Amino acid sequence: MAVVIIILKSEVTEDQIQHVIERVEALGMKAHLSRGTYRTIIGVIGDEQKIGAEPLRAIPGVMDVIPVLPPYKLASREAHPQASIVDVGGIKIGGGNLAMIAGPCAVEEPERMMDIAAAVKKAGANIYRGGAYKPRTSPYAFQGSGEEGLKILREAGDAHGMPVVTEVMDPRCVEIVDQYADMIQIGARNMQNFVLLTEVGRTRKPVLLKRGMSATIEDLLMSAEYILSQGNSQVVLCERGVKGFDKVTRNLYDVAAVAVVKGLSHLPIIVDPSHATGRPDLIPPCALAGVAVGADGVHIEVHDCPERAKSDGPQALLPRQYAELVTQIRKLAELFGKTISTIGPEKAA
Amino acid sequence: MAVVIIILKSEVTEDQIQHVIERVEALGMKAHLSRGTYRTIIGVIGDEQKIGAEPLRAIPGVMDVIPVLPPYKLASREAHPQASIVDVGGIKIGGGNLAMIAGPCAVEEPERMMDIAAAVKKAGANIYRGGAYKPRTSPYAFQGSGEEGLKILREAGDAHGMPVVTEVMDPRCVEIVDQYADMIQIGARNMQNFVLLTEVGRTRKPVLLKRGMSATIEDLLMSAEYILSQGNSQVVLCERGVKGFDKVTRNLYDVAAVAVVKGLSHLPIIVDPSHATGRPDLIPPCALAGVAVGADGVHIEVHDCPERAKSDGPQALLPRQYAELVTQIRKLAELFGKTISTIGPEKAA
Amino acid sequence: MAVVIIILKSEVTEDQIQHVIERVEALGMKAHLSRGTYRTIIGVIGDEQKIGAEPLRAIPGVMDVIPVLPPYKLASREAHPQASIVDVGGIKIGGGNLAMIAGPCAVEEPERMMDIAAAVKKAGANIYRGGAYKPRTSPYAFQGSGEEGLKILREAGDAHGMPVVTEVMDPRCVEIVDQYADMIQIGARNMQNFVLLTEVGRTRKPVLLKRGMSATIEDLLMSAEYILSQGNSQVVLCERGVKGFDKVTRNLYDVAAVAVVKGLSHLPIIVDPSHATGRPDLIPPCALAGVAVGADGVHIEVHDCPERAKSDGPQALLPRQYAELVTQIRKLAELFGKTISTIGPEKAA
Amino acid sequence: MAVVIIILKSEVTEDQIQHVIERVEALGMKAHLSRGTYRTIIGVIGDEQKIGAEPLRAIPGVMDVIPVLPPYKLASREAHPQASIVDVGGIKIGGGNLAMIAGPCAVEEPERMMDIAAAVKKAGANIYRGGAYKPRTSPYAFQGSGEEGLKILREAGDAHGMPVVTEVMDPRCVEIVDQYADMIQIGARNMQNFVLLTEVGRTRKPVLLKRGMSATIEDLLMSAEYILSQGNSQVVLCERGVKGFDKVTRNLYDVAAVAVVKGLSHLPIIVDPSHATGRPDLIPPCALAGVAVGADGVHIEVHDCPERAKSDGPQALLPRQYAELVTQIRKLAELFGKTISTIGPEKAA
Structure with missing residues (x-):
């Protein structure tokens, strides 16, 4: 159920007012007229699908149409007042549980993927990442290395007890990514695909849904609504x-968005300072x-030899830099009564 | 062949300099060292694919990497100094030939699609548009109405002697859209799909490739390069x-982009003031x-009853408004020695 | 008189509603309550100064406050339905009269200022510009060269029959600039000074009021309102x-803003493609x-030796490039029934 | 001393190369030619003032001019490797000392100013703020209330042992603001005044120098350079x-800017989440x-009755909300080895 307010033009005629009401009611929506002195x-109250589909703004005499309830529903706090907790292969995200997603930008050779997995696991990561299909x-x-990459990622994750996340770009590849990965990433460029x-x-x-580079928070929640x-x-x-x-940073890191989303939605939200800043020196702060603004996790690119990375090397942290950062994040999490998720004994067994 | 300049840090050591050169040459690229007093x-000169794949910026001692040739090649003016002319079912776009693309946002009922086609054709349109698959x-x-919509659009175009353009969103639908349409549109949200x-x-x-809402002109030309x-x-x-x-306009209409593209690329570029402004009163100016800045055509949404449009009604012109606008565009085109394209006798026959 | 609509929160209590009304009425404004089912x-209708000063949004129970009349009054079309014509030393701007403002960025040596004045006058300029105080x-x-520069500009303008415009940055210099100039410019960085x-x-x-780099059109009109x-x-x-x-252009040239301003305000509006693009090749298109979108004039930097300009040389046109452009603008103006202003015989005499 | 690299066009002639070198050397700068195969x-190395004043980009044959040292000098880390500590009436800012600046947007009635001062002091603020001259x-x-407001602010600060900061907008008021205040604020709209x-x-x-709404970090540091x-x-x-x-937040809060400034400059930098977000619910996170990203203090608007505030009430925290926040900030500061500044016994005495 959606609600909008139609503001009529000051010079609107009686005929136009009746026409607007007729159009609204002909569509099975309820119209509530309120005449002010000026x-x-x-x-208008009615079914979201109908209101969304109808160009009320184009009816003669209408000055503006203002939504008073958000256009997303399943993603809204109203629909689900409690914070949702998403379980990724035993790692909980949300409700005080932090995801520490780390790994190289693109899936590398098997041995290197094993080495990096070992390093980030030791450093405190709980989900392993790597792209088999790369948007370039x-x-x-x-x-990207395709299915071969998916296998390499899966094996490295399994060997070190970490669920894995990887991006999908092609609807025809969703099935195969679903077979290998514990979490499917939708990249920023595909947020409105x-x-x-x-x-x-x-x-x-x-699904890990990344915010598009020019997406409002409402756009982001509408894209989540598609999935939901x-x-x-x-x-x-x-x-x-x-x-x-x-251009001093690759993008503009919008931490307030985390706090805004927390107010509007029950869905967990994490941050990715690697892509936000594009500069290793800025990633730790x-x-x-x-984490301080309330994110449910941190997604960071880590590579043991950034200059040989297949993609986006310059924005990766070294494993030891990542380990230092996780130590600080852990202390910060404690201060806020949160914990970095670990796989419970039942899952780990 | 691409060329970049690597600027080394002021505190770079001899060992680091040698390491950078070795890395560059190990990749089969040529390195040219130039020592200044400060x-x-x-x-670096080498194969684009290699330079693109290598994170030169991550090598120790490197301060910055500056490309001196554009990363696109087939789309560049250098590769093709003459302006390209694209032929869409007999309508030429570019090289002084203007496309007048018009029609409703979404494909409507068959009769309405016929009526609007007749109206825009009479007003001066030369390519008919309508979306069968809508990004919402x-x-x-x-x-959107899918294949049924493609048929309706095709029939309306044929009946009134206009080639048709329609958007594709799903790679699995490219084949069917290719069967029905004379030109395939990639929407702004899919520019980096x-x-x-x-x-x-x-x-x-x-292909009609629309610029993404946060795409630089280089991003746009790189996306064209994918197709080329x-x-x-x-x-x-x-x-x-x-x-x-x-927020006074839906988006920020970047006319300078047309002039910039003309300098960098041989590809035709048109403008879409309907989506750029989202306001019918702003579309004509x-x-x-x-056209004044040099565009090779204008894409405008036209609907004979905007308030009943299935999508984006409020930003459509009425047929008579469109006809007035085409009259003005025609005069402006003449002033610049351009013409609105028509199908030649051989094609029309 | 301003009008706003206060939307109350869905969970608002009766006490809160009464409290809002009391607050509004205690301030001498009229409140009109409209209870919907949802x-x-x-x-609220009242004196602008009071509404502007009152943080209605902070009253408990208030969800949003939506203005339905613009916050500017003297600058609005409602206040003055006819287009205003501003007279700058005999040159009319607005109402079909185009200003052709041209000259160097900064005031140069006297001889050079005379030469450039002669060149732009011959090319078709009708107002001469040059900065004596430069925001750097x-x-x-x-x-900048201060009062000395003002004198040089004035003499060059007088010698060639052109009124002059120059920027003021310091409130303590308004008086002296007023003595020398026919029009006072407020630069973009001072739009909200x-x-x-x-x-x-x-x-x-x-006054020539330039739009700030991050100013909305409402901000611009509010700044005009300060002056008015x-x-x-x-x-x-x-x-x-x-x-x-x-970064391919210095700024993003917003031509739609011209059309938007024409709808909201009676004030003339011109364009400055020199500062908008920062690139001589983009200035003519x-x-x-x-002009095509409806501007009442064009402001362009012209210099006879850009590489020796004291400021902003790279974005200046050469006199012959400017002359070619004015020829094209003249034709375009005729097409739209406009003319480049000239000083009438009575003034010129 | 500044350094720039001039990149010549690929089609540059020998004559043009010589011309560029002559122009550079005629200006007393050193030119260092480096011919590559492509x-x-x-x-170019020379005096900043000269390089800044010369439009090298306008010389024929020049493709681009790239600065390799920042255009600011006194503000740079190179000039002053240690973090600067600024002393505001005994309160240290920078070098691990946090400023907690709080108070109403505009100076209010004397009694209210005393009450709010008492409340924020108790909550943990160490500098009191309030605007006597308001940019609206x-x-x-x-x-704003002018000099009367300055007196009220000063008295409230003195009564509660807090130095005071207030904005100046008019160069003619700098002297009087200097008499009353311990710190002078330059607002965002005047950052390039x-x-x-x-x-x-x-x-x-x-001086508290606020970043303009469309200022790059380089712009901000250049404005600091003016003062320095x-x-x-x-x-x-x-x-x-x-x-x-x-538009979900008033502005886009750029926390990465804090980390960027820390790398480029020795100057302390604080954050103002009140103006950045415009929403009280977002201020605490x-x-x-x-603080987590490394800011040297926090500037927050606090008012004991936001709905009666003379300005910007809706974005103010209540004193008890502010007290809770300071408690959290204190813990966070400890985690990072920082402390909220207090006036030392010698000053307080």
Whole structure:
């Protein structure tokens, strides 16, 4: 059920007012007329699908249409007042449980993937990441290793007791990614790829949904709604920077978005200071800021030899830098009564 | 062949300099060292794919890496100094030929689609548009009529002698859209959907590539490069507004982008003031500005009853408003020695 | 008189509703309560100064406060339905009369200023510009030549029959600038320097008010209102680019702003493609776009030797480039039934 | 001393190269030519003032000019490797000492100012704030109480042992503000009011310089350089949000800017989550994020009755909310080995 307020133009005629009401009621929605001394207003209550589909703003005499309830429903706090906890292969995210997602940008050679897995696990990571399908702005850049990469990632995760997350870009690859991964990532450039959102919504795997570079928080929650509306309730959001005007950082890291989402939605939200800043020196302070503002986890690129990384090397932390950071995050988490998730004995067994 | 300049840190050591050169040469690229009194620089020349794949910035001692040739090649003016002309079912776009693309946002009922086609054709449109698959921010909004819509659009175009353009969102639908349409549109939200770009690149249909809301012009040209690199040289770009901070218009209409693209690339570029502004009152002046700055065409939503449109009604012009606008565009085009394209007798026959 | 609508929270209590009404009425404003089945609304009508000063949004139970009339009054179309025409030393701006403002960024040596004046006058300029006080981001850059510069500018303008415009940055310099100039410019960085706006509002000289780099159109009109509210009705607005994310141009040239301002305000508005783009190659097409969208004039930096300019040389046109552009602008103006202003015989005499 | 690299166009001629070198050397700068196989480069080293004043980019044959040293000098880390500590009436800011600046947006009635001072002091504030001169977007809004306000603020600060900070907008008021305040604030809208920066640079009072809404970090440091270059070394920077596209918050809070500034400059930097977010519910989490990212203090608006505040009431915290927040900030500070500053016994005595 959605609610909007139609504000009529000051010079609106009686005929136009009647026309607006007729149009609204013809669509099976309720109209509530309120005449002021200076301005007439019509409240509209009705089915979201209908209101969304109808260009009320185009009816003659209408000045503006103001929504008073958010256009998303399943993602809203109202629908689910308690914070949701998403379980990724035994690692809980949300409700005081922090995800520490780490790993290289792209899946590397098997041995290197094992080494990095060992290093990040030791450092305190609880979910392992790596891209088998890479969105690259250049068609001439490395595009990822495909299914072979999925296997390598899975084996490295299993060998070191970490569930794995990897990105999917092609709706035709959702099935195979679903077979290998514990969590499916939708990248920032695909946040409004509604075909892909619908497809991952049909799986029952947790989804890591990254915010698009020019997406409002409402856009982000609407994209989550796409997934939720297909029956998949396991969505974790991720703030990773929006487009800014200052090229001193790759993107503009929007930590307030975390606090805003916490007010509007029950879904967990983590931060990704690697992609937000694009600079290793800024990752540790920005990760701490993310935890302090209330994020349910931190996603960081870690590589044991950034200059040989297949993708995005310059923004990766070294394992020892990551270990130092996790130590600080752990203390910060304690201060806020939170803990870095670990796999419980039943799962680990 | 790409060229970059590596600027080394002021405190770089001899060992680091040698290490950078070794790394560059080990990759089969040429390094050219230039020692200044205050700063040492290494020029790198090599295969684009290799340079793109290598995180030179992550090598110790490197301060910055500055590209001196653009990362796109097939899309560049250097590669193709003459302006390209794209042929869409007999309508030429570019090189002084203007496309007048018009039609409703979404494909409507067959009769209405016929009526609108007749109206825009009469007004001066030369390509008919309508969405059969709609990217909607809300999963509860009208999602398009699918193949049925493609047929309706095709028939309306044929009946009134206009080639048709329609959007594709799903790589699995490229084949069917290719069967019905004369031009395939990639929407702004999919500008960096590299899977989809690759798929339309494999067809031999003209592609209308809309600029993403936070895409730089280099991003746009790199996305064109994806299509071109698959062997499809028929790409038309479209400026349709970028994300701005002032909500008085839907997006920020970037006409300078048209002039910038003209300098960097041979590809035609048109403007879409409907999506750029989201306000019918601003469409005519902004369309004229687009033609004045050098655009190769104008894409406008036209509907004979905006308040009953299935999608985006409020931003559509009425047919008579569109006709007035085309009259003005025609005069402006003449002033610049351009013409609105028509299908030649051989094609029309 | 201003009007706002207060939307109350869904969980608002009766006591809170009464409290809001009491607060509104205690301030001498009228409150109009409208209870819906799902949402209660209070319309407020009252003196602008009071509404502006009162934090209605902070009253318990209030969800949102929506203005339904613009916060500016003297600058609004409602207050003055006819387009205003501003007279700058005999040159009319607005109402179909185009200003062609041209000259170097900073005032140069007297001889050079005479040469450039002769060149731009011959090319078709009707107002001469040059900065005697320069806002520079670096304290180490050339800061302008002060009163000496004002004299040089004045003499060059007089010698060639052009009124002159120059920027003021310091409220203590308004008086002296007023003595020498025919029009006082407020630069983009000072658009919200309310002290300076108030000071120029107290003169009776035409003011050229440039839009700030992150100013909304409402912000711009509010700044004009500052000047108008002091009794100076001679305000000409100027679009000169807003902050954007793509560094390919200096700023993002917002031509739609011209059309938006035309709808909201009676004040003339011109465009400045020099500062908007920062690139000479983009100035001509962007100037034409500005005239096509409805601007009342064009402000362009012209210098006869850009590489020796004291400031902003790289974005200046050469006199012959400017002459070609004015020829094109003249044709475009004719198409739209406008003319480039000239000083009438009575003034010129 | 500044250093730039001039990159020449690929088609540059020998004559053009010589011309560039001559122009550079004629200006007393050193040119260092470096011919590559594909690209020729000229390094330029010289006096900042000269390089800044010269439009090297406008010389024929020049493709780009890239600065390799920052254009600010006194503000840079290179010039002053140790973190600066600014002393505001006995309260240290920087070097592990946190400023807790709190108070109402505008100076209120004397009694209320005393009450709020008592409340924030008890809560843990160490510097008291309040605006006597208010930058308001509307000429009809409350503009501040002037010198009367300065007195009220001073008395409230003295009565409760807190130094005071207040904004100055008019260069003619710097002297009087200097008489009353312990720290002079330059607001975001005046960050590039170079006249005002120069004027406060001539005092010896600490300056709180707020980042403009569309200012890059380099812009901010250049504005600090204005103040420093006048001999006033007591500058504290303040991140308070930049212009963003999502209206869910007033501005976009850029915490990464704090970490970036720490790398580039020795100056202390604090955060202002009140103006950055404009929403009381977001202030506490965003304040904590600011401290976690490394800020040297937090600036927060506190009012005991936000709905009766003379300005910006809706974004103020209540005293008890502020007290809770300071308790959390104190714990966070301890974790990072920092302390909230207090006036030492010698000063307090």
